[in-house]
Amino acid sequence: MATLSSCQCPGTGGPDGNNSILYSILKNDSLTTTGEQQTVAQPPPHRQQRVSRVSSCASLSSCSSSSSSSRLDLRQQQQACSCGSSRSRACLRSPQITCKAASAVLVKTLRFVKNVPCFHGLPEEDQLLLVRSGWAPLLVLGLAQDRVDFETTETAEPSMLQRILTGGCGGQSGLADRPGPGEPPAEQSAGVDGVSLSDIQGIKAFLKKCWVLDISTKEYAYLKGAVLFNSDLQGLRYLHYIQSLQREAHQALNEHVKLIYRGDATRFAKLLIALSMLRAIGPPVVTQLFFKPVIGSVNMEDVLLEMFYGK
Template sequence: MSSSQPGSCPCQGAAGRPTILYTLLSPSVRDWPSVAPARGRCLCRQHRPVQLCTPHRTCQEALDVLAKTLAFRRDGRCRVPLFRLGLAQCTVPCQVAEVPMPSILKKILLEKPSSGAGSSQRPDRPQPSLAEVQWLQCCLESFWSLELGPKEYAYLKGTVLFNPEVPGLYASSHIGHLQQEAHQALWEVLEPWCPAGQSRLARVLLMASTLKSIPPSLLGDLFLRPVIGDVDIADLLEDMLLLS
């Protein structure tokens, strides 16, 4: 992958603090000196907030993927990895456009000054940035380039489900054996399509590991928040379980 994860921001100085101009023009920074500037407050294009171009269609596809993980709801640690794999398998699109933002001058002239510490409010929860979504697209496109089939995805999900490193397991050795069987089954389904089946298996597992770099908060803000609002995903899954 040629892209890199979202890093430092040109709006910040060498010490990671906002520049003087940004501090002067941003009331939120002055009101909250102990809080680092949120990703949605950055002035750079890469860190400007974005939103889905077709939120209802895309979010519905993401909710369908999330519903397929309900069978594994009791293991909260595997829910997010399975959701990531589901997004890759179902090729859920994530085309975005910049959120219209008022000009700095308009914000200065129209923003009401806070009357005191008790009346001041924290800024709204920021939306995903362009850099974050580009990293998500890079991870998904690299995974799509593997052109995995339904069986390969099924066995790959098995390697995620049977994780002996999860704390609190009563039979971790047995779970580890099941994970080895899932790896073996994945290798067997890959071998006929590639003479070096073992190396392809290593590549598939490597690409799957890159999906772990996608933060769950980004997935929730991008795919779920536009349709369900600021609802806790765990509570949403509980409601879906009761209705199913």
């Protein structure tokens, strides 16, 4: 990343962050609702006005009841669909092939992070925070760059008893039951197979977005810089410096897009939309989907530290 490499490390605070709009969600996903049309019968002749008035009242009452019933049915269908999407699970159809490809991308990802000069100027505490929070989205970004596609197959939904025994439903929540940073949720680590379909759909939607945009190598590099230097993390010692690096990555991406894609005024916005989609993909999902078939229940953070620092 030429622009990131040109900065002087370490320690200066960098300019104040006034460009938070760079991470604004530019895609309007709000649902539009349309009003229901009611059909009222033509009024009868004047000599039957009283009878028609009673009939009209009954008709309107029936329409109102029917409309309320339709809205209730629609809400129930939406709730059922949402519930089914979140509870239905799936796993890789060809785990040997996909996990091998994901492992190769992970090696490339960590090599990329090591080769960013500004990263080495940060204290080790900040480096650990950035790696722990960024390795999963960086990996998915690498899957998009290497055009690694995958197919999944649905798994059997666990019974109510199994969800209770594994803490997935109805169990008492406590500090001892909560997963640590980078660890999968209790229902994943306790033997419930697969990843929710909604999470898989989120990953596949991001990959498709990147492939439709046909993102270039330089654009991928700038996007990785924006993901790596995540200034939203709590506990960063060089917060202002990391904010400046993130802004620099965004600015470099914007300038590159303006130079190469002069006829496309919306490309930069589309890339930011892709970034917003990427931020919703967490480490537990990536671990469960791409690495648990290989490493089992091993803590992924231990693997990362061993690969990155040799610890």
